[in-house]
Amino acid sequence: xxxxxxxxxxxxxxxxxxxxxxxxxxxxxxxxxxxxxxxxxxxxxxxxxxxxxxxxxxxxxxxxxxxxxxxxxxxxxxxxxxxxxxxxxxxxxxxxxxxxxxxxxxxxxxxxxxxxxxxxxxxxxxxxxxxxxxxxxxxxxxxxxxxxxxxxxxxxxxxxxxxxxxxxxxxxxxxxxxxxxxxxxxxxxxxxxxxxxxxxxxxxxxxxxxxxxxxxxxxxxxxxxxxxxxxxxxxxxxxxxxxxxxxxxxxxxxxxxxxx
Numbered sequence: 001x002x003x004x005x006x007x008x009x010x011x012x013x014x015x016x017x018x019x020x021x022x023x024x025x026x027x028x029x030x031x032x033x034x035x036x037x038x039x040x041x042x043x044x045x046x047x048x049x050x051x052x053x054x055x056x057x058x059x060x061x062x063x064x065x066x067x068x069x070x071x072x073x074x075x076x077x078x079x080x081x082x083x084x085x086x087x088x089x090x091x092x093x094x095x096x097x098x099x100x101x102x103x104x105x106x107x108x109x110x111x112x113x114x115x116x117x118x119x120x121x122x123x124x125x126x127x128x129x130x131x132x133x134x135x136x137x138x139x140x141x142x143x144x145x146x147x148x149x150x151x152x153x154x155x156x157x158x159x160x161x162x163x164x165x166x167x168x169x170x171x172x173x174x175x176x177x178x179x180x181x182x183x184x185x186x187x188x189x190x191x192x193x194x195x196x197x198x199x200x201x202x203x204x205x206x207x208x209x210x211x212x213x214x215x216x217x218x219x220x221x222x223x224x225x226x227x228x229x230x231x232x233x234x235x236x237x238x239x240x241x242x243x244x245x246x247x248x249x250x251x252x253x254x255x256x257x258x259x260x
Contacts, residue, residue, distance in 0.1 A: 017255050018038070018039070025247050033208050049063075049116045049118045049119075050116060050135075053111065053115065056110075057105070061115055094191045097118065097184075101116065114185075130149055130192075132192040140203070146221040203254060206252040237249050
């Protein structure tokens with residue numbers, strides 16, 4: 001089940017627990033975010049997507065992208081193949097979702113130009129892999145330190161990389177919503193990947209920019225450190241709304257057990 005709009009979910013697998021929530025915010029008339037989190041024996045999957053496009057197109061794009069990737073990875077994970085390159089499979093699933101969204105957008109004039117961000121985390125055994133497009137983010141909380149695992153595909157991030165803009169100004173830049181890469185807008189897509197080894201107690205946060213444009217990383221860390229996992233998700237969304245709630249806000253939090 002893909003959760004979008006005002007949704008809350010909590011899932012448990014053998015090594016991980018996860019919690020997700022999406023909120024429309026205070027200014028938007030619809031929620032174009034979507035998310036999913038869940039798992040099985042030895043694996044756990046989480047996705048967040050932030051759709052864009054006129055009419056209902058953004059909602060269609062984000063839901064479709066999450067559905068395609070979730071279905072493909074669940075099917076593969078449940079088969080538990082021994083010699084699978086999970087990084088390659090995850091990137092391939094995101095590229096398949098790109099093709100699906102692009103095809104649907106071309107088939108209906110009302111959906112023309114739709115697209116979505118997509119950030120995906122798959123934990124398999126004691127490894128994690130990432131796939132990422134757009135400006136939704138994945139963070140890792142390890143031993144009290146919060147690290148961004150993804151890089152925004154946005155105009156302001158390019159300006160930051162070039163040294164023409166600092167991160168403080170980037171958060172309030174008038175063109176901060178301009179993406180340089182999104183799923184579904186072109187027939188082919190470059191997908192960022194990443195991987196690493198789990199340590200006991202690791203936590204991962206996936207979120208849309210409705211959170212990160214309102215709440216800086218140091219405050220995200222403070223909330224994650226001070227609250228238990230389900231409450232932390234609620235507190236992050238509450239704070240983003242307190243700061244104006246200018247966008248849809250989606251947060252997914254995953255927590256590894258101490259015996260992972």
